[in-house]
Amino acid sequence: MAHQRDRSIVTLVLEQSMERIAHAQESTTIWDTAVIEAHKRPLDMAWMDRNLGIWFNEYAGFDEVYVLTSTGQPIYAMRGGKRVIPENYIAVEDVAGPMVTRLRHTNVIPKTIDGDIAMLSPGQADFAIVRGRPAIISAKPILSDSGNIKEKPEDQAVHLGIVFLDQDFFARIGSQYGLADARYQIADGADGGESSVALLDHRRHVIGYLVWRPFAPGQQVTIMMAPVLALVILLSIGVICMLANRLASRTIDLDESRLQAQHQAMHDGLTGLANRAMFEQRFDEALGRSRRHNTPLALLFIDLDRFKKVNDTLGHPAGDLLIEQVARRLVAEVRGYDVVARLGGDEFAVLIGEPDQVAIDGVCSRIVSQLGLPFSVSGAQTYIGASIGVAIAPDHGFDRTELTRKADIALYRAKAEGRSRYVLFDPEMDEDVRAREAMDRELRKAMADCDSQLRIHYQPVFSARTGAITGVEALLRWQHPINGLVTPDAFIRAAEETGLIEVLGQWVLRRAVEDAKAWPGLRVAVNASPIQVRSRKFVDCVTSALAESGLEAERLEIEITETALMAASSEVTTALRDLRKLGITCALDDFGTGYSSLSHIRDIAVDRIKIDRSFVHAVNTVPGAALVEAIVSLASANGLQLTAEGVETDEQYAFLRRVGCHEIQGYLLARPMPAEQVTALLQDFQPTPRLPSGGSPPMMIA
Numbered sequence: 001m002a003h004q005r006d007r008s009i010v011t012l013v014l015e016q017s018m019e020r021i022a023h024a025q026e027s028t029t030i031w032d033t034a035v036i037e038a039h040k041r042p043l044d045m046a047w048m049d050r051n052l053g054i055w056f057n058e059y060a061g062f063d064e065v066y067v068l069t070s071t072g073q074p075i076y077a078m079r080g081g082k083r084v085i086p087e088n089y090i091a092v093e094d095v096a097g098p099m100v101t102r103l104r105h106t107n108v109i110p111k112t113i114d115g116d117i118a119m120l121s122p123g124q125a126d127f128a129i130v131r132g133r134p135a136i137i138s139a140k141p142i143l144s145d146s147g148n149i150k151e152k153p154e155d156q157a158v159h160l161g162i163v164f165l166d167q168d169f170f171a172r173i174g175s176q177y178g179l180a181d182a183r184y185q186i187a188d189g190a191d192g193g194e195s196s197v198a199l200l201d202h203r204r205h206v207i208g209y210l211v212w213r214p215f216a217p218g219q220q221v222t223i224m225m226a227p228v229l230a231l232v233i234l235l236s237i238g239v240i241c242m243l244a245n246r247l248a249s250r251t252i253d254l255d256e257s258r259l260q261a262q263h264q265a266m267h268d269g270l271t272g273l274a275n276r277a278m279f280e281q282r283f284d285e286a287l288g289r290s291r292r293h294n295t296p297l298a299l300l301f302i303d304l305d306r307f308k309k310v311n312d313t314l315g316h317p318a319g320d321l322l323i324e325q326v327a328r329r330l331v332a333e334v335r336g337y338d339v340v341a342r343l344g345g346d347e348f349a350v351l352i353g354e355p356d357q358v359a360i361d362g363v364c365s366r367i368v369s370q371l372g373l374p375f376s377v378s379g380a381q382t383y384i385g386a387s388i389g390v391a392i393a394p395d396h397g398f399d400r401t402e403l404t405r406k407a408d409i410a411l412y413r414a415k416a417e418g419r420s421r422y423v424l425f426d427p428e429m430d431e432d433v434r435a436r437e438a439m440d441r442e443l444r445k446a447m448a449d450c451d452s453q454l455r456i457h458y459q460p461v462f463s464a465r466t467g468a469i470t471g472v473e474a475l476l477r478w479q480h481p482i483n484g485l486v487t488p489d490a491f492i493r494a495a496e497e498t499g500l501i502e503v504l505g506q507w508v509l510r511r512a513v514e515d516a517k518a519w520p521g522l523r524v525a526v527n528a529s530p531i532q533v534r535s536r537k538f539v540d541c542v543t544s545a546l547a548e549s550g551l552e553a554e555r556l557e558i559e560i561t562e563t564a565l566m567a568a569s570s571e572v573t574t575a576l577r578d579l580r581k582l583g584i585t586c587a588l589d590d591f592g593t594g595y596s597s598l599s600h601i602r603d604i605a606v607d608r609i610k611i612d613r614s615f616v617h618a619v620n621t622v623p624g625a626a627l628v629e630a631i632v633s634l635a636s637a638n639g640l641q642l643t644a645e646g647v648e649t650d651e652q653y654a655f656l657r658r659v660g661c662h663e664i665q666g667y668l669l670a671r672p673m674p675a676e677q678v679t680a681l682l683q684d685f686q687p688t689p690r691l692p693s694g695g696s697p698p699m700m701i702a
C-alpha cells in the first residue's frame with residue numbers, strides 16, 4: 001500500500017511541478033508592459049533580465065528562459081541566471097518548436113490538478129530531454145492583463161521556461177514527500193526493493209525514470225517493534241511449547257486409553273486375568289516355542305464344581321467375589337510366566353511351560369486342594385471345589401484346537417468321575433467321546449422315528465401296606481436295530497448334553513399319559529431331566545399333554561432327581577410349584593445321593609421322596625438302617641409320601657414296611673415291562689398282596 005501511495009504521490013508531484021512552473025511564468029507573462037516590451041525593438045535588455053529572464057532564475061529556479069517572437073525567432077535567452085545570446089535556443093528548438101506551434105493552435109487554458117493553482121492563460125508544458133538532461137519545459141504566451149492590447153494568438157510573443165529535473169529537484173521532492181534517495185535514471189534499473197515511475201512526455205514517450213527507495217512502513221515498524229516483537233515471539237514460542245506439550249500429553253493419554261482399551265479387549269474385567277482372546281494368542285505363542293525348543297506345554301482346563309449354586313443362592317455379586325478369590329488362588333499356584341486365563345463364567349485355563357509329569361501332578365493337585373478349601377463370601381463359608389482336565393503338547397498334539405478338545409474331554413471325565421479331581425487326557429477317552437458322538441448320531445436317527453426304536457417300559461410301584469399296585473414309573477428304552485436294547489443310563493446323558501432331551505422327554509410324557517389311560521386309578525410317574533424342567537415350555541408341555549390325553553392331573557407324577565433339584569435354579573422351583581398347582585404331584589428321585597442335609601426335607605417343595613436304591617441296599621447295616629429310618633420318619637413327619645427304590649429282597653421289603661415306608665418299587669416285586677404287560681398284570685392282579693415270606697421281621701444285624 002505504501003508503495004502504491006508513493007507512486008501516485010510521485011506522479012502527482014511531477015504534474016504539479018509542471019503546473020507550478022507554468023503558473024510561475026504567468027506572474028509576468030500576463031502583463032500589458034510585458035507585451036509592449038516584447039515587441040519593442042531593440043529590446044530593453046535590462047528590463048527583460050529583470051522581468052522575464054534572470055528574475056525567473058532567482059525567483060522560481062528556472063534554468064533557462066527564452067522569449068520568442070510571433071514567428072518563433074528567439075530574441076532573448078537566459079541560461080543558469082545569465083543572459084546569453086538568443087542562438088542558444090537552437091539546442092532546445094527541437095523540443096520547444098512543436099510546443100509553441102501547439103500553443104498557437106490549441107490556445108486553451110489548461111485545467112490544473114493542484115487545487116491551489118488556477119491557470120489564467122493558455123500554455124503547453126511537457127517533460128523533455130534538453131541538452132541530454134530531463135527537464136520540464138513550459139511555453140506561455142505573453143498577454144495583456146487589462147485586455148487593452150488585442151493580439152491574435154499567432155501574433156503573440158512566447159515565453160519559454162525550462163527547469164532541469166536535476167539532483168536538486170529530486171532531492172527537494174524527496175525531502176518534501178518522504179521519498180528516500182529520489183533520483184533520475186535513464187533506464188528503469190531500479191535496485192531490488194526500489195520504486196520507480198516513468199517520466200512520460202505528452203506523446204507518452206518515456207524520457208526516463210524517477211527512482212526512489214520506497215517507504216517501507218512494515219519494515220520500520222518491525223525495527224521499532226523489534227524488542228516487543230522479540231518478546232511476542234518468545235511468548236508465542238512459550239505458548240506453542242505449552243500447547244505442544246499438552247498435545248503430547250493428550251497423545252499419551254490417547255495412547256494410554258488405547259492401551260487400556262487393548263488391555264480391556266484382552267483381559268477379563270472381573271479378575272484381570274487374560275480373557276479367551278488373549279489366552280488363545282498366548283497359547284499359540286507358547287505352542288510355537290514348545291515346537292521350536294521341543295519342550296512340553298501343559299494345558300489345564302479348570303471348571304468350578306458348585307459355582308452355579310453359590311451364584312443362585314448368594315447372588316451374582318457374591319459369585320463375582322468368589323471368582324476373584326479363585327483367580328487369586330490360581331495365580332498363587334503357578335509361576336509368574338505361566339498363563340492363567342478366565343475363559344468365561346466359572347471356566348479357567350492355565351498354561352504351564354516346560355513341565356515334567358511330576359510338576360503337572362504337583363500343580364494340579366495343589367489347585368484342586370486350594371480350590372477345595374472354603375471360600376469366605378458375604379460372611380459365609382462356601383465350598384465349591386474344582387475339576388481339572390489336562391492335555392500336554394507334544395504328547396497329545398501340537399495344535400491348539402486339538403489340545404483344547406482333549407483337555408475338555410479330560411475335564412469331562414474328571415467331572416464324571418465325581419469332580420474335585422484332575423484327569424490327564426488319555427487316548428482311550430477319545431474313544432469314549434467318539435462313541436458318544438456316534439450315539440448322538442444314532443439317537444437323532446432314532447428320534448426321527450420315535451415310535452419304531454423308542455419304547456417305554458413301566459415299572460409298577462406297590463403299596464407297602466396292601467401290596468396293591470398304586471402306580472407305574474415310565475422308563476425309557478431304546479431298541480437299537482443293531483445294538484439291541486440300550487439302557488437309558490447310556491443315552492440320557494448324551495441326550496442332555498446335545499439338547500435332544502427336550503424332544504425325547506416330551507415324547508415320553510405324551511406316550512406315558514396316553515398309555516396310562518388303560519390303567520384306571522393308577523398313578524404314572526415320568527422322569528424329567530433338569531434341562532427340561534428349566535425350560536419355560538415345560539409346564540405348558542405337561543399341561544397340553546394332559547389336556548390331549550384327558551388324563552387327570554392327579555394321576556401324573558413328575559420325578560426329578562435330588563442332584564438336579566440341588567443344583568437347580570429358581571426356574572426349576574417355579575416349574576415345580578406351577579405343576580403342583582395344577583394338581584400334578586412331584587417326586588424327588590434318588591434321594592440321598594445329592595448330599596442334601598436331611599433337615600432340608602422340610603424345605604423341599606415336593607410330594608414324594610424316592611429313597612435311592614443304594615440306601616435301600618444298605619439297610620442290612622446298622623448305619624444304613626438308621627439312615628433309612630431317619631429319612632422315613634422325617635419325611636412322614638413333614639407329610640411327604642415315601643417310595644423305596646430298587647427293593648430286591650424280602651428283607652429290604654420287610655424292613656421298609658416296618659419303618660413306615662409307603663410304597664415299594666424294585667425287581668423283587670416287578671421289573672420294568674411293556675405297557676401291554678402292565679395291562680395284563682392288572683387284569684391278573686389278585687387282591688392278596690405279596691407280603692414278605694412268613695411275615696417275619698426283616699433281617700437285621702443287631
Ligand code: C2E
Nearest residue numbers: 475476487488489508527528529646647648666667668672
Ligand atoms: P431311575 O429314575 O432311578 O429309575 C429307576 C431305575 O432303577 C431304572 O433303571 C430301573 O430299571 C432300575 N431298577 C428298578 N428296580 C430295580 C432293582 O430292584 N434293582 C436295580 N438294580 N435296579 C432297579 P433304568 O430303566 O435303567 O433307568 C435308569 C435311569 O434313567 C432312571 O433312573 C432315570 O433316571 C433315567 N431315565 C429313565 N427313563 C427316563 C426318561 O424317560 N426321562 C429321563 N429324564 N430319565 C429317564
Ligand code: CA
Nearest residue numbers: 473527559589
Ligand atoms: Ca425315577
Ligand code: CA
Nearest residue numbers: 589590610645
Ligand atoms: Ca431313582
